[in-house]
Amino acid sequence: MATTKLTGKDLRQIGYPEGKVIGFAMKALEAHYKGKSKKFKLELLQRVIENPALYLKHEQLGAVAKSLIIKTEHNETIDLLKNRLDYPIYGLEGIEPGAVNQMEIAMKLPVTRAGALMPDAHQGYGLPIGGVLATENAVIPYAVGVDIGCRMCMTLYDLPPVFDRVQTERLKGMLMENAKFGSAVFKKPKEHAVLDRSEFNEINILKSLKDRAYSQIGSSGGGNHFVEFGTTELLSNENEFALPAGKYLAVLTHSGSRGLGANIARHYTKLAMDTCKLPSEAKHLAWLDLNSEDGQEYWLAMNLAGDYASACHHQIHERMAASLGEQPLAMIENHHNFAWKEQNEEGKELIVHRKGATPAGKGVLGIIPGSMTSPGFIVRGKGEQASLNSASHGAGRVMSRRRAKETLSKREVLKHLNDAGISLIGSGLDEAPMVYKNIHEVMAQQQSLVEVVGQFTPKVVRMCGDERFQEVD
Template identity: 65%
Template sequence: MKKKNKQKSTKLAASDLQKIGFPAGKPLGTALNIIHTYYTDLGKNHQIELLQDVMAAPDQYQLHATLGPLAQAILARNETKPVDLKQERQEYKVYGAEGIQEGAFQQMEIAMCLPVTHAGALMPDAHQGYGLPIGGVLATLNAVIPYGVGVDIGCRMSMSIYDIHHGFLNKNREELKKMLMDNTRFGFTSFKKPMYHEVMDRHEFSEIPIVHELKDRAYQQLGTSGGGNHFVEFGTVEIQDANNEFGLPLGTYLSVLSHSGSRGLGANIAGYYTKVAMDVCRLPLEAKHLAWLDLDTEAGQEYWMAMNLAGDYASACHHQIHQRLSAALGTEPMATIENHHNFAWKEKDAKGREVIVHRKGATPAGKGVLGIIPGSMATPGFIVRGKGDPASLNSASHGAGRVMSRTQAQKTLSLPDVQKQLKKAGIEVIGSSLDEAPMVYKDIHKVMASQEDLVEIVGTFQPKIVRMNGDEKYMEVD
């Protein structure tokens, strides 16, 4: 049977305009509204040619009956004035400085010179990223920085703890591995029939043009995990705090832990609104990825809604992963924990002033707030309770943090050596590659020691069967 060729859409979309370098933000949204209202009789190529004419000479179209608003939006963008950084940076707190890359410090120094910056902190797992370093926490005044949030918007940890003795795991390894294979998908693969979730009915999918175009892809990826350091794993949790919030007796339990984010939905929202921010906030070259959106503007409000949608979508994916695995286990969890990073929150500072707190690869750690800080595929993770330290902006690390880039790992690590370490640790890995090997990460115990003022440990998670993106046989131990 021959496969049917997928027909290309004849309706002009934001992606069509992005390909020709059309200005993002208000000009793009205005262009789509005008085309879909007044020029539906033109073919797509003619529509694009018309918009290119306006883009090339907007001053000639300012008084045009239908194209005038578009010309004015383009002219307003072109007249945007450069933004200067502050001459003196604000002070910020650093945790675990001895283990942090120089590049992360440099990025944080620049972030602390932004005119909208209110406060900042650097977590012990920090390393260099784009714009704000991964592990960077930044509070701003009425402004949101898309690259301060990160590309994988709302990336999070989720854990289910079951009333199943930990000895079950060693006796049923093959069955549990099959559960992971049957009930999880990574990277570009997805389920043939995604499960329904109410997040797909959200109004943002119809009200925000760029988000509307991402809905079909988001539905296809529902309940799946990304590549890179994302995982779903069976392991054991040892509850160490008798006064834990779950009412669980001290002991060791079977657990599922997952780490993933908002997939293509979040990545495309981040990419689009970063371009919008860079158009309206012209920073010096070294700070360009820290361009922000004023929350009083239409673009700022759009991004805020889209960011929250992406965060809720990421949560929905985790809930479906755990729902599938709970069904496979034939039981419901006794306790669940979930926290996200790569997000921005509206919070109050010590004086009661509202600030926008960006946690790019940082865990919320307000007083009494529960979270999960993982290590690597061969080292423990921790259930933690925040202490609410104001100096850290109520934050903690989101993991161990990398000490080796992906490229460096692929060039320098040996597969047999990695397999040997995994076997010694009693870990089975399905998928993954050398760039996620245990030795590319910092010592999680040193990271935790650097943030004793930020969190207290409620329980310890030990991974046992790990599934990540990639060839299913690649990292398995003989």
């Protein structure tokens, strides 16, 4: 007996586009036209695609018609504004032209309402790293970044920050035992409530990522991610931690949401680029409307990835605290690859994307690291509206990874590390201290954005790779 059931291939052959339109059509046929001939169904759907507006109020096919119209509208190229919106640039003299050009394009998006470029900015995909962009009712996956929820976290301990040979070897052992990077994960990952979140069961892309998220929890990514011991000096008795000014042993971590965030970013970036057609120079800035199903899904998935990134950091610090045999006196943390719903001065809600930028609302604490041989800073935001309550997320690169590998030698990097008294595990030439801007200059360029609460000096650093730097090619 011949089947009367249509397939997605049948629908594509009569012009139905890839995506949720086909799903809506198949669902409508199964629910309301089961038993009808294949010819009847094809002719019906043909009429709908030829004139979807006639079927918008149709009880059975309205959702199909609406989806077709939205798809058609989104397949038309969206024009950029002729003139870009004004925006401030902090530390322009130290920012490469490519990053400025990317920001110029972002400020021409029809959904853009404000923006700012931080002093550590450099070129990326879509929005430059160090770019801050406020949009209306739209979220741009590539303006959040691939490593969703990439963040900083620091804990302070009531222990003397002594880094003699014996103590340094002890701390190295702790880093080797309690920090995992890249493809290395813990054999017995720790449980965490974030893994029980309902989003893992309610959003299709997340269903396939839960096992990977469980296996990677408590670990760090590759690249510029690190776990390190150092000395934090609080500069004043007047601080949010109720701690006296002085020096403390500290653990500082930098990492994100691992494979979970990367796969969310890839999935929703493709959806955005499929439905939001922009000129070629702006294609990586494709957005999802927050009133759409895809936009709502991405927002939920992004927030889950951010909470997962936070959980990874907390587990790293829990392991370090257990090894030290101490409970931390204080913890400071912040995202710097994320999007937030925030109100502007007129009370209008905007979506503020910070891609490599630190939240710096009035009184908000954050961490701005330097390099492995230069200090990082605990900062308190000043709430500067011009910068969209933002500051830099670090020193920023002045040298690409490729150029670093081609031009730097292990000998000069090792001398630099030894002169600075840094003990390093892992890493490579592409993360050498000299690939970064001068953090003191970067901080000077954003004095109107943040005030310094404390300074962190790294001493024992672990990055991706189990080998010591001396053995890395």
